[in-house]
Amino acid sequence: MSDRILLEGMAFYGYHGVVPEEQTEGQVFTVDVAVEADLHRAGHTDHLDDSLDYRDLYARVLEVMTGERYRLLEAVAEAIAHRVLEIERVQAVTVRVRKPHVRLGGPLEHAAVEVTRRRRA
Secondary structure (H helix, E strand, C coil), X not given: CCCEEEEEEEEEEECCCCCHHHHHHCEEEEEEEEEECCCHHHHHHCCHHHCCCHHHHXXXXXXXXXXXXXXXXXXXXXXXXXXXXXXXXXXXXXXXXEECCCCCCCCCCCEEEEEEEECCC
């Protein structure tokens, strides 16, 4: 499958992290989602019903990022992947969650986790 819908650079304020301050003060996280689905029909019909609604994808990511609090980025990415895979038309999803403010003792643009999950046959 080479058809993908990409939502990149979504920014959310969340309360995820191991350090207590991360759970109380929160910070901005950025999320990229690449969804694999058959988009052939939508490309020919030009009907939203034959594709995936970006608003629905965004709402699912928003729900995870601003809902329950997680300690690990791995858990955040996994939760997003599972929410997106609930959409019947989705065959696979790759989720990247970036945390820009990680204190590791030196310069760092961000820490990130990326997971790819596929629909089970």
